[in-house]
Amino acid sequence: MRTSKRSSLIHLIYFSRAQLSAEPGVRARQINEIARHAQKKNEFSVITSLLIVDQGYFIQILEGERMSVQETFQRISADNRHRDVHIVEWREITKREFVTSFASAPRTPSNDALFQKANLGPMLQRGTPKASTIYSLAQALQADTMAKQGIDHLFV
Template sequence: MRASKRSSLIHLIYFSRSQLSAEPPVRARQIAEIARHAQKKNEFSVITSLLIVDQGYFIQILEGERLSVQETFQRISTDVRHRDVHIVEWREITKREFVTSFATALRAPSNEALFQRANLGPMLQRGTPKASTVYGLAQALQAEVMAKQGIDHLFV
């Protein structure tokens, strides 16, 4: 029997509207709760991810084995904290680009320049962003966090 040359490692980018509270303190608690639960589930499923939060929107990149990512995305797409969930990109990859089981990046004055360089207006007003735009922004956000931690490159 011949082994398949297809990779079972995939990355999926989705975009959704957030159903979180508009009150900043409540919203912060909700995001912390999402992070706590997602990190545990992603570690168990061997998924790496980065969630970008921009006021009323979520954009997330999930990486991992095909079945694990599909199961995780199925949970996300039926989660009441999301609505209008759209897959932006789904593709096979040869290696992971993100390093943590669950990281979050909230749009803030400290990283606004990265969002502007990606040409993403406030609250993602232009609708579903392009995969290449999201991917570039996510890599820049991850690099910024790593630089602040004194990490200058990845061994993925």
């Protein structure tokens, strides 16, 4: 009898209402501060992630070992910069899809077309974003960022 081995590598997608300043300059500094702290913590915990910031929401994909992702998500849920934190998807994966310990992708004029195509706004407002839509947007944002850096493919 063959038993399937459970993977300890998981990914978690969540969204929350961002509790950040409405002033663009202050907001950018707040996101940079989040990135600086998260990158250090994620490197230590061997987590890869992508944080999408759009229309007053945080949307993030975390990848890593089950316990590390669980601890990271608990810390995020308790952070006062997040309100109404909801898990969209939590599942086992066989390999990582994201390459950095922490990358952020706020909506900007240069990536606005990707956000428009995903059309997450109405889903977020209803509280019903689809994991597949978030995942596709995150993949497109990662590919766009890497293309701007002259990287044309990943070896993950």
